Amino acid sequence: MAHHPYVHGYSARESERLADQAQTLTELLHNDTRYPAGSRVLEAGCGIGAQTVILARNSPGARITSLDISADSIQRAEEKCRQEGITNVTFRQGDIFQLAFEPASFDHIFVCFVLEHLAEPKRALEHLRPLLKEGGTLTVIEGDHGSTFFHPENPDARQAIDCLVTLQQQAGGNALIGRQLYPLVAGAGYKEVRVTPRMVYVDALRPGLVEGFTKLTFTAMVEGVGPAVLKQGLMDQVSWDRGIAALYRTAEPDGVFCYTFFKATARK
Numbered sequence: 001m002a003h004h005p006y007v008h009g010y011s012a013r014e015s016e017r018l019a020d021q022a023q024t025l026t027e028l029l030h031n032d033t034r035y036p037a038g039s040r041v042l043e044a045g046c047g048i049g050a051q052t053v054i055l056a057r058n059s060p061g062a063r064i065t066s067l068d069i070s071a072d073s074i075q076r077a078e079e080k081c082r083q084e085g086i087t088n089v090t091f092r093q094g095d096i097f098q099l100a101f102e103p104a105s106f107d108h109i110f111v112c113f114v115l116e117h118l119a120e121p122k123r124a125l126e127h128l129r130p131l132l133k134e135g136g137t138l139t140v141i142e143g144d145h146g147s148t149f150f151h152p153e154n155p156d157a158r159q160a161i162d163c164l165v166t167l168q169q170q171a172g173g174n175a176l177i178g179r180q181l182y183p184l185v186a187g188a189g190y191k192e193v194r195v196t197p198r199m200v201y202v203d204a205l206r207p208g209l210v211e212g213f214t215k216l217t218f219t220a221m222v223e224g225v226g227p228a229v230l231k232q233g234l235m236d237q238v239s240w241d242r243g244i245a246a247l248y249r250t251a252e253p254d255g256v257f258c259y260t261f262f263k264a265t266a267r268k
Helices: 012-030 050-058 071-083 121-131 155-170 177-187 207-224 226-232 237-249
Strands: 040-044 063-068 089-093 106-112 132-143 149-151 191-202 256-267
Touching: 012 050, 012 191, 012 207, 012 256, 040 050, 040 121, 050 063, 050 071, 050 106, 063 071, 071 089, 106 121, 121 132, 121 177, 132 177, 155 207, 155 226, 155 237, 177 191, 177 256, 191 207, 207 237, 207 256, 226 237
Parallel strands: 040 063, 040 106, 063 089, 106 132
Antiparallel strands: 132 256, 149 256, 191 256
């Protein structure tokens, strides 16, 4: 089974970051994703279950199958659901490119923060399509690091974010994939494709987002690739430290931080 490299690594801090991100963004990204009771839902690429918990809570009557390529992630996702008392999810280890489900097995498919890590995102969407019933829906959510802007502006912070984009590219992924969702989903043969941008806007009047998104989600994610950046000489230590400090600086009372996610929905 080909392992798709996950640029952010699998540390405990990264697990925490994913949980912070999911909680912070629940309303913005998931408030309009609810599946009817009895419907069968596939979550393709569930990771450690950060989105699974939200998905299951939003649609308590749906029967959700959550799939991931990493056995370790599956184990952690199962544990998380058990702790939260969630009972409507079944976990399976598997590869999006080699799925063992019958055609038309699902009413809905949900893919969140997965395509950014794949070298062939369109092919992944093509592989998922036969699993949907006629008229079934697809939901895809991705970020786009090129959508980041902030105050105070800082060139080292910009470069630090660009390093993350470069590393993801080297790992076979694409950190700028959000802006490509429309052509990707439409090109994979889905109908009624609709993409909506979901901007996270953070200023001092939104302390939950200052903490949960600017610091614990975005800046923590950039900071996490520091060793790889320095090892490859993409930035020197002094500039890197300045860049990270500048990202944290946007969380001060006069700072502002913006980032846009993209959510696509479509039908088979």
